[in-house]
Amino acid sequence: MGAAIRHFTAIGPGDQVFTVNVERDFRYDPYRDFLACAHCGWSPSLLTTRRLDDMAWEHLADSHDATRGRSDQENESVRKARWVVLPLCAVLIIVLLVLVQS
Ligand SMILES: [Zn+2]
Incomplete structure (x- = not known):
């Protein structure tokens, strides 16, 4: 099993929230x-050119009748990781530029 990196959620009947996860292996x-x-063990083959989010929304709507309040959220730890990686890359680029000029 991979790590869940993204969550598609939508609200279905009775205000139940349904979630489809994107897992990265x-x-x-x-x-x-x-x-x-x-919720139901749905895990489609991704040997298709269709977009992940289209497939997720379609499943939430067709199988769970969840069409309201769609939200597409990145996993908290993935978001945090990017905030760490971005400044590190910036620092690296600055260091390289300084080295090239000297
Ligand atoms: Zn399902």
């Missing part, structure tokens, strides 16, 4: 992303 190189429904 780092055992592959390059990594692969999978879709997995948290």
